[in-house]
Amino acid sequence: MFHKRVAVVAALAAAGALTLTACGSNDDAAGSGGATSSPAASGPGAKAVAGEGDRAGVGDLTFLSGSAKQHGAQAGTGDWATAAGAQASTPAARSWVQLSASKAGALNPVVVNGAGFTLYRFDKDTASPSKSTCDGACATTWPPVLVAPGSKIFTEGVKKSAVGVIKRADGTHQVTVGGWPVYRFSKDTRPGDTNGQGVGGTWFGVTPDGKKAGQGSANRPPASEAGRPPASPASSVVLFDDKNFADNGAQGLAGKGCQNVFRDDVASSLTTTGTLKIWSEANCKGKSKVVNGDVADLATIGFDNTISSVFFG
Numbered sequence: 327m328f329h330k331r332v333a334v335v336a337a338l339a340a341a342g343a344l345t346l347t348a349c350g351s352n353d354d355a356a357g358s359g360g361a362t363s364s365p366a367a368s369g370p371g372a373k374a375v376a377g378e379g380d381r382a383g384v385g386d387l388t389f390l391s392g393s394a395k396q397h398g399a400q401a402g403t404g405d406w407a408t409a410a411g412a413q414a415s416t417p418a419a420r421s422w423v424q425l426s427a428s429k430a431g432a433l434n435p436v437v438v439n440g441a442g443f444t445l446y447r448f449d450k451d452t453a454s455p456s457k458s459t460c461d462g463a464c465a466t467t468w469p470p471v472l473v474a475p476g477s478k479i480f481t482e483g484v485k486k487s488a489v490g491v492i493k494r495a496d497g498t499h500q501v502t503v504g505g506w507p508v509y510r511f512s513k514d515t516r517p518g519d520t521n522g523q524g525v526g527g528t529w530f531g532v533t534p535d536g537k538k539a540g541q542g543s544a545n546r547p548p549a550s551e552a553g554r555p556p557a558s559p560a561s562s563v564v565l566f567d568d569k570n571f572a573d574n575g576a577q578g579l580a581g582k583g584c585q586n587v588f589r590d591d592v593a594s595s596l597t598t599t600g601t602l603k604i605w606s607e608a609n610c611k612g613k614s615k616v617v618n619g620d621v622a623d624l625a626t627i628g629f630d631n632t633i634s635s636v637f638f639g
Contacts, residue, residue, distance in 0.1 A: 387477060387491065391481055394478075399440075399478075402418065404420075404422035405443075408441070410515045411512035413470070417474055420472050422478035422480065424439055425437050425484040427482060427533075430520050431518065432523075436539040438517070441517060444522065446510070446529050446532060447503070447507070447508060448468070448506075451506060452505075456490060456492045458507040460507075461496070468522070470507060470508075471507075471510065472498050472500055484503065492507060503534070511525070521577060521578035525597075526571045540599060560638055561580060561582070562578065563578065563597070563598040564597045565596050566597075569623040570623065581638060583637065583639060584610040585635060585636055590633065590634035593629075595620075595621060595624060596617070596620065598617070602617060602638055603636065605636065605637065606633070608634045610637050615628070
């Protein structure tokens with residue numbers, strides 16, 4: 327009988343030691359900040375809480391490394407459910423977002439979503455604290471990247487620590503990168519388009535750490551052509567239908583050599599990162615002019631509503 331009691335006590339002691347070990351393991355995971363999951367929860371359903379998202383009331387977000395496709399996201403959901411240039415207006419469309427470091431046009435690196443569309447940041451927003459100032463008609467032209475409570479965020483080349491979520495004035499929840507609220511551009515109609523780059527001198531592709539994408543041009547304010555020192559050849563340009571970079575219609579071109587304008591004879595201002603030659607006729611023929619950086623009013627150089635092609639390089 328004595329031996330049986332000893333055996334029972336030993337068994338209970340062993341069970342208690344296992345319980346304490348397990349509790350100690352959970353405490354270690356919690357002490358790491360709660361943003362990483364324990365090894366037992368590191369699979370496809372692993373949950374990670376975005377602190378900024380919690381403060382915005384969006385609830386737990388599931389962070390997964392890799393693409394939506396790699397994790398078996400359903401067709402017609404998340405980034406795949408939103409038409410080009412439109413807002414994510416349905417619950418299915420807000421169920422996940424993909425943030426991937428990639429190349430689009432002349433921008434490298436720049437963050438794109440799961441459908442390959444370029445994501446942008448707005449200079450009139452703030453990153454600390456994170457706040458969006460783009461509402462109403464602005465949010466129609468620049469659809470914010472939205473997620474719903476309990477949604478998934480897939481990341482490729484973007485650190486989870488750089489990603490957050492804020493609550494917008496209309497109650498929806500917008501993704502941030504490096505603290506900056508991120509958007510799509512309604513005039514980007516195909517994956518890889520960068521027609522929003524430089525629009526109004528305030529919109530730029532966003533890098534994986536929240537900075538402005540594009541050869542350092544983001545930090546240079548628009549200036550007139552006169553008196554500007556020589557610059558490197560440009561590899562992209564945004565042509566605006568109205569002067570002073572007004573967002574009432576714009577188109578972008580990028581590449582090397584001669585490029586014909588999609589809608590010719592409508593540009594009244596342009597933004598670019600260096601020097602390029604503009605032409606009055608297609609295939610770089612007719613009257614030409616070399617421009618060096620941004621031109622707020624093409625009428626000042628005799629090219630208002632005249633550009634039909636440009637030459638890079």
